[in-house]
Amino acid sequence: xxxxxxxxxxxxxxxxxxxxxxxxxxxxxxxxxxxxxxxxxxxxxxxxxxxxxxxxxxxxxxxxxxxxxxxxxxxxxxxxxxxxxxxxxxxxxxxxxxxxxxxxxxxxxxxxxxxxxxxxxxxxxxxxxxxxxxxxxxxxxxxxxxxxxxxxxxxxxxxxxxxxxxxxxxxxxxxxxxxxxxxxxxxxxxxxxxxxxxxxxxxxxxxxxxxxxxxxxxxxxxxxxxxxxxxxxxxxxxxxxxxxxxxxxxxxxxxxxxxxxxxxxxxxxxxxxxxxxxxxxxxxxxxxxxxxxxxxxxxxxxxxxxxxxxxxxxxxxxxxxxxxxxxxxxxxxxxxxxxxxxxxxxxxxxxxxxxxxxxxxxxxxxxxxxxxxxxxxx
Amino acid sequence: xxxxxxxxxxxxxxxxxxxxxxxxxxxxxxxxxxxxxxxxxxxxxxxxxxxxxxxxxxxxxxxxxxxxxxxxxxxxxxxxxxxxxxxxxxxxxxxxxxxxxxxxxxxxxxxxxxxxxxxxxxxxxxxxxxxxxxxxxxxxxxxxxxxxxxxxxxxxxxxxxxxxxxxxxxxxxxxxxxxxxxxxxxxxxxxxxxxxxxxxxxxxxxxxxxxxxxxxxxxxxxxxxxxx
Numbered sequence: 001x002x003x004x005x006x007x008x009x010x011x012x013x014x015x016x017x018x019x020x021x022x023x024x025x026x027x028x029x030x031x032x033x034x035x036x037x038x039x040x041x042x043x044x045x046x047x048x049x050x051x052x053x054x055x056x057x058x059x060x061x062x063x064x065x066x067x068x069x070x071x072x073x074x075x076x077x078x079x080x081x082x083x084x085x086x087x088x089x090x091x092x093x094x095x096x097x098x099x100x101x102x103x104x105x106x107x108x109x110x111x112x113x114x115x116x117x118x119x120x121x122x123x124x125x126x127x128x129x130x131x132x133x134x135x136x137x138x139x140x141x142x143x144x145x146x147x148x149x150x151x152x153x154x155x156x157x158x159x160x161x162x163x164x165x166x167x168x169x170x171x172x173x174x175x176x177x178x179x180x181x182x183x184x185x186x187x188x189x190x191x192x193x194x195x196x197x198x199x200x201x202x203x204x205x206x207x208x209x210x211x212x213x214x215x216x217x218x219x220x221x222x223x224x225x226x227x228x229x230x231x232x233x234x235x236x237x238x239x240x241x242x243x244x245x246x247x248x249x250x251x252x253x254x255x256x257x258x259x260x261x262x263x264x265x266x267x268x269x270x271x272x273x274x275x276x277x278x279x280x281x282x283x284x285x286x287x288x289x290x291x292x293x294x295x296x297x298x299x300x301x302x303x304x305x306x307x308x309x310x311x312x313x314x315x316x317x318x319x320x321x322x323x324x325x326x327x328x329x330x331x332x333x334x335x336x337x338x339x340x341x342x343x344x345x346x347x348x349x350x351x352x353x354x355x356x357x358x359x360x361x362x363x364x365x366x367x368x369x370x371x372x373x374x375x376x377x378x
Numbered sequence: 379x380x381x382x383x384x385x386x387x388x389x390x391x392x393x394x395x396x397x398x399x400x401x402x403x404x405x406x407x408x409x410x411x412x413x414x415x416x417x418x419x420x421x422x423x424x425x426x427x428x429x430x431x432x433x434x435x436x437x438x439x440x441x442x443x444x445x446x447x448x449x450x451x452x453x454x455x456x457x458x459x460x461x462x463x464x465x466x467x468x469x470x471x472x473x474x475x476x477x478x479x480x481x482x483x484x485x486x487x488x489x490x491x492x493x494x495x496x497x498x499x500x501x502x503x504x505x506x507x508x509x510x511x512x513x514x515x516x517x518x519x520x521x522x523x524x525x526x527x528x529x530x531x532x533x534x535x536x537x538x539x540x541x542x543x544x545x546x547x548x549x550x551x552x553x554x555x556x557x558x559x560x561x562x563x564x565x566x567x568x569x570x571x572x573x574x575x576x577x578x579x580x581x582x583x584x585x586x587x588x589x590x591x592x593x594x595x596x597x598x599x600x601x602x603x604x605x606x
Binding site: 192195199303 | 396398399402441468472473476488489490492493511512513515516517519520521523524527548551552553554558
């Protein structure tokens with residue numbers, strides 16, 4: 001109701017302005033009055049009503065139908081008594097523009113219908129006292145009938161906008177609070193899980209197993225939080241997914257023990273491409289788990305270098321012996337060929353394998369724009 | 379190498395709002411022969427206690443009641459440039475970690491690190507080394523790439539990494555130890571460390587220049603010809 005309160009407060013000021021105007025005009029034209037005393041009484045009623053209306057409209061509880069009806073009745077009445085007090089040949093009514101107080105109050109309170117109704121009442125009263133209708137009479141009536149509904153409609157619109165803005169503000173505040181709470185809760189949980197992992201490892205035995213599980217949960221939760229942070233911040237185009245967040249998911253999935261390094265900002269690629277890249281990286285990691293060990297450490301590095309995305313997967317195993325991939329292919333086992341090299345080629349990328357006694361490193365390069373294959377793609 | 383056994387023990391301050399963690403870290407550090415000269419649970423407490431405690435190393439959680447870990451890092455290093463800040467963070471929110479490094483932190487460890495890793499990290503940071511996780515190296519690499527080929531607003535003063543520095547940082551991000559990097563590149567351990575330190579220094583310098591420029595542009599440098 002803030003909109004209505006504000007508008008009615010402004011209207012209270014306007015009421016006094018039009019009152020001063022009406023009183024001044026009546027004083028100036030005091031010789032027009034057939035019954036000067038009656039004229040004084042009418043003007044005093046206008047002053048008294050203005051004072052009362054200023055007070056009454058201030059509180060929403062006092063804005064009853066009776067108040068508005070009385071407001072309009074006094075305005076209509078003041079118009080209707082004008083010919084009696086001023087004589088039949090009057091040119092201006094006693095209240096004059098003062099009647100707009102009632103008109104606008106109706107418009108503000110009852111919207112465009114109220115404005116139209118009050119405008120019609122005042123117009124009818126104004127026309128009823130005229131012998132002949134001059135162009136300026138017609139102009140006033142027209143303004144009454146048009147102004148009331150327009151102000152009512154604007155008030156309604158303002159109110160709707162206010163309600164919408166309030167709702168949006170509340171939603172934003174709630175979302176912010178949720179994020180803040182989630183962060184506090186997550187942080188607390190992470191702290192406890194990390195401590196359990198640490199103490200468990202030191203205690204050994206069953207506790208070590210518990211600690212290991214706490215550690216798994218800790219890294220799972222951490223990567224979830226990171227994804228949550230990065231997704232709404234920079235929502236990509238339709239169908240684009242953040243490769244960094246998807247790769248970080250692998251940190252939580254064991255074995256092997258994976259550490260994922262990303263550039264810290266989303267790397268957006270079409271969902272299909274992201275799915276394939278993650279599949280390739282998973283295949284590399286499966287190889288690590290199979291050939292190096294379930295508890296073996298592995299590292300994944302994601303880089304975005306101008307228009308290319310480079311993913312490196314490294315382990316510290318004994319390396320892949322020379323010719324083994326070819327031998328495997330010759331035996332009909334197409335595992336690595338298919339799952340890694342095939343997929344990379346389909347994405348228009350290239351794969352480089354560095355392997356030796358101190359480990360194996362796959363460097364997979366993909367074009368950021370899949371329509372343009374990476375340089376040297378096979 | 380081992381300063382703790384060589385003379386004065388290393389003075390450490392622990393800032394963490396979780397009492398459980400604060401106590402655990404404090405105990406671990408004391409057991410390892412460090413002197414914990416102060417603890418604090420909030421940024422305000424940390425800044426109030428820092429001048430009297432004069433720690434060589436501040437072990438700092440980023441998620442603390444304000445001022446934030448990043449602000450504490452900046453303020454502490456302004457007061458005492460010889461102090462070192464080691465970030466020990468649970469959530470590892472990437473933007474915060476990067477900001478802390480830009481503010482001058484020279485070490486970063488996630489809380490899931492073991493006690494041995496923590497103690498080694500404090501010792502190394504106290505000696506002036508940088509302690510990087512692969513994750514942090516990836517972030518720093520990403521930041522330099524954003525600075526150099528961000529198409530949105532190319533910055534003529536953006537720092538650039540030398541080819542060697544990029545190579546070293548990339549290896550750290552791929553999980554190689556300094557020793558493994560030294561072996562691969564046929565460099566000394568010290569040289570590898572210097573390369574890593576240089577990358578951080580460039581980032582910190584750039585950050586300081588940007589902050590100063592921002593201050594001047596927004597009239598925050600408050601000198602006498604300020605007519606406001």
